[in-house]
Amino acid sequence: MQILSILARKGGVGKSLVARSLAVQALIDGRKAAILDADPQATIVSWGRRRQPSAPFILGLGNRTIRDALSEIAGRGGEFVLIDTPPHAQPIINIAAEAANASLIITGPFPEDLEQVGPVASIIAALGKPAGIVLNKAAPKTTALSLARAALTTFNLPVCPTAIAQLVGHPYASAEGLCIQEREPGSKAAAEIAAVWDWAKTILTPPYDPTITPSYDPTITPSRRSIPTPSRRRSRQAA
Ligand SMILES: Nc1ncnc2c1ncn2[C@@H]1O[C@H](COP(=O)(O)OP(=O)(O)O)[C@@H](O)[C@H]1O
Ligand SMILES: [Mg+2]
Numbered sequence: 489m490q491i492l493s494i495l496a497r498k499g500g501v502g503k504s505l506v507a508r509s510l511a512v513q514a515l516i517d518g519r520k521a522a523i524l525d526a527d528p529q530a531t532i533v534s535w536g537r538r539r540q541p542s543a544p545f546i547l548g549l550g551n552r553t554i555r556d557a558l559s560e561i562a563g564r565g566g567e568f569v570l571i572d573t574p575p576h577a578q579p580i581i582n583i584a585a586e587a588a589n590a591s592l593i594i595t596g597p598f599p600e601d602l603e604q605v606g607p608v609a610s611i612i613a614a615l616g617k618p619a620g621i622v623l624n625k626a627a628p629k630t631t632a633l634s635l636a637r638a639a640l641t642t643f644n645l646p647v648c649p650t651a652i653a654q655l656v657g658h659p660y661a662s663a664e665g666l667c668i669q670e671r672e673p674g675s676k677a678a679a680e681i682a683a684v685w686d687w688a689k690t691i692l693t694p695p696y697d698p699t700i701t702p703s704y705d706p707t708i709t710p711s712r713r714s715i716p717t718p719s720r721r722r723s724r725q726a727a
Pocket of ligand 1: 496498499500501502503504505506531575624625626652653654655656657658659662
């Protein structure tokens with residue numbers, strides 16, 4: 489089971505929107521997607537109540553631990569899980585990031601949003617797990633967006649090349665228990681979510697990078713090179 493946690497210390501930046509939009513895009517991509525709603529505000533659980541399609545499977549955390557909730561989702565056949573997290577709740581952010589294979593930090597493009605990225609980026613750095621940043625509620629091709637991208641380079645994390653634009657179609661879709669790809673298929677907003685999903689997959693499973701050549705020690709004889717066990721390397725270094 490692949491697990492992607494959706495994180496931000498700030499409320500209202502679009503964590504829940506990104507979690508449900510990516511879950512629906514994962515379904516479109518043929519994955520058995522589920523959402524673990526770990527926010528007591530239960531935004532996704534409420535969206536699920538308004539929703540007619542039975543997928544994605546949605547589980548509210550309730551009194552479970554994140555580990556138990558993930559086991560329950562695995563037991564129901566979930567293959568890909570998004571964890572939606574609450575703002576301001578550092579312990580849950582930590583636990584969700586730790587339980588996940590990878591994390592996405594969501595931020596708006598303005599200074600008040602960007603200054604909240606640092607603490608979450610520190611958690612990610614401490615865990616050493618794959619992560620990336622998604623800009624949401626952006627106005628396309630604005631100076632604010634370019635400045636935000638420049639500011640985000642500080643964190644040394646990949647930033648999604650597609651920023652999600654602020655469009656009223658997103659809340660309209662939510663009101664109907666849908667995502668934009670379902671309410672307005674073929675729209676620019678739907679294409680943005682599809683592009684964010686394609687990029688998020690590269691964070692979950694980093695692609696082969698042909699510019700990185702595998703390191704190899706020319707002092708090791710060919711017969712030894714074919715069996716590069718760590719213990720042999722250590723003993724050579726110790727000698
Ligand atoms: N790209 C967007 N365009 C328009 N409205 C958005 C967008 N992203 C989020 N929203 C709206 O902003 C509000 C907060 O989003 P939400 O996903 O609940 O944030 P969070 O989970 O980070 O608190 C919701 O009403 C949501 O529909
Ligand atoms: Mg939320």
